[in-house]
Amino acid sequence: MPAKQKEKVTIDDYSPASESAWCPGCGNFGILRSVDKALVGLQLAPHEVLMVSGIGQAAKLPHYTRANVFNGLHGRPLPAALAAKMVNTDLVVIAESGDGDAYGEGGNHFLHTVNRNPNLTYLVHNNQVYGLTKGQASPTTDLGFTTKMNPDGAWVAMHPLAVAVACDCSFIARGFAGDIEHLADLIAQGVKHKGFALIEILQPCVSFNKKNTYDWYRERVYKLEDEKGYDPGDRAAAFQKALEWGDKIPTGVIYRNERETFDEYVGVAGQSPVMKEKLDPKSITGLLKDFI
């Protein structure tokens, strides 16, 4: 955005346009407040931000704040977000996803987007179930958790953050929907980070997940910032933290490693946005000669 005199951005700028379809008490409300708080903290106006989401309860978040929004397909927010950022690098692009969206249907895109390292922020609301389709197991559901579709209990859970460490994701953090201050700070760090920032958010689902409740999380979460000597630049240590799940669950920045971004690699970083380029058929005159 041009460095004109900017009006001060306040929380009112993010007051929602439509009524929410979330259950009362849902962890998504805390995430929504954290997102708004982070954007106000960064003094980003809604029109400077593009939120891209998939399908699910989490994916509805962009409708309940104010920003440019592309609410696309289940599991597919990352490809759409990546392309949007590539053709207009001026936009701040945030992708919103649920755990099913991100790691189930969108698993392949997750791996490859982490690997590409585009300049995006990815917020994954992890309620360890499929909310919108009424409580089936997700890739992160705890072992043995029974649902209507998983009467034998869910099978071994994946550890997406460990996968992200393995793929050298350039920024990995975990927040908790019950700690808005802390989560807002992590989101702000993610947005400022140059490269792909994955922020997984522990999100209680009051309707379908009676195990991983607010209290369950409160008993277990601790902040890595409080842990003396934890260095998010240490990949081996990060891998261990990313696997830690059960009695103690780490939050905060787990891993950070600045590396070349996809925008830089493709040559669009620091250039005027491709989508603003003039369209001129005559520009290819020289190419025709190759065929004569």
Next chain:
Amino acid sequence: MSTDLNILVGGEAGQGVQSVGSVLARAMMRGGYEVFADQDFESRIRGGNSFTRVRISSDPVQSPLEKADMVVALNAETIDLHLSEIRGGGIIIYDGEKTGSKPDKGVLTLDIPIEKIAEEKAGSLRMTNTVASAAALGLLDYDLEILIGVLREEYGRHGDKVVEGNIKAAKAGYEFAQQHRPKDYTERLKAGKSSGKMLISGNEAVALGALAAGCRFVAGYPMTPSTPILEYLADKGREFRVLVIQAEDEISAINMAVGAGFTGARSMVATSGGGFCLMVEGLSLAGMTETPVVIVLGQRAGPSTGLPTRTEQGELLFALHAGHGEFPRFIAAPANAEEAFWLTVKAFNMAEKYQSPAIILTDHEMADSYYTVTPFDLDAVVIERGDLLTDKEANKAGEYKRYAYTKSGISPRAFPGQGKALVVADSDEHSEAGHIIEDAETRRLMVEKRMRKHEGLQKEVGEPAFHHREKAKFNLIGWGSSRGAIEEAACLLEANGVSACVIHFNELWPFPAEVLVKNLAGVAKNIVIESNATGQLGRLIRTETSIKMDGHIARYDGRPLSAEYIVEHFEREVA
């Protein structure tokens, strides 16, 4: 006297069949001839048997000939496979030292030690291709200087040594053929002035069309026959500021293209049937979010992975019906490279004007064949971006309605970040402002708004081409790449005393039903000719006009339609 000469070059994959074909085609074009060259190759990198056919004519040609006037055999199989296709008076060139047996069927032969010449005269076995092309031209007494010019261009980037080696190889091959030409071989080809035309494949023409139209974003995952489009654009990407991304799969590719289209860049994907299957959900996403996107669907023989490197027109109805729910789309099926360029430009315009997906249906035969084409007149390329908000309008704060109800169904488009207006798009049913809704009334109005765009598109779609013949007994009806073969078949039939009109579609959706009905009113029998088993165009015509076809000529062996094939089947099944 008019010329129509068909040279078939055959060999194993990896032996340079295509390069011999391409050098011959270019040399012929430089001498003022019209050329059509198609490729028949197996889905393997080395070995097997493949061939390219270079048809050289004094009149425009756009279809293959099954009978050859000359066969250049780079291996023994080519002799076995193609000997019977050589026309009377035709000739086969082969390297007896390599292929062993001498072709014994009553055809003329030239046994030339291609490898030995390459090694002795040019010092490299890699020049065998050049020896072979030069021998073909020597037999025809064609202008050697033209060939040398083509070789200079072809090998220029490899340095002077390689160029000089090739020239030596060419001279030796040419002289050998002239000295050993069988007395009975009478065919000669005189080079004239260059016509200034381009020699270009269907795929290259699509890629140029996309660049001319201002495409700024391309995503894809390699799949025959569309990969060359992606590769060409990737090569030019940085120079023309086109982002070309190799996605992790086709699902990603289409979602990327939709994301880029939403953000304001003209965007495209190129794939084939299997990849298009994966894109179908994204196609509906484009329909619902009213995002322009151009999809190149390069058909090959299916179902499933089918014959990966062979041709079919089996996906017309798939392209038409693909996607859940109902939404407008534009579908074009170019007949040749020239149309591939112009219809690609049109597809980008239709996609943006109607904020809907546009599909370009090519197939292996069109995509991988080379055509001689008058250089595209870039002054004639018009870019229509449709109804866009100006920066000033977009900057006016206040509620912007991405999906405002309008008479045309087209809502003025703004891009995210263009101004203070917030752009909200949704794959769920939505309000005018783009937010999720569930109420029946908004749903009804949105469906109607989207479908009104179909009516607008209907007026833009080009009419089929009608080649009338007085009191014709038959209408030969086809679409896409087969036009050249059908037109040629009509001429052959005429010579046999059967008069037939040709009706050809290169824009298929919205279907130009009205004009077709008008033109079909008559006594002629309607014969649909397609490279598929079920007569998809015939079915489409019947659904859209209630007119039932009277006959059907189908080809589904993976090989392209040719005039000979059509006439043979016409006489057997229709007449």
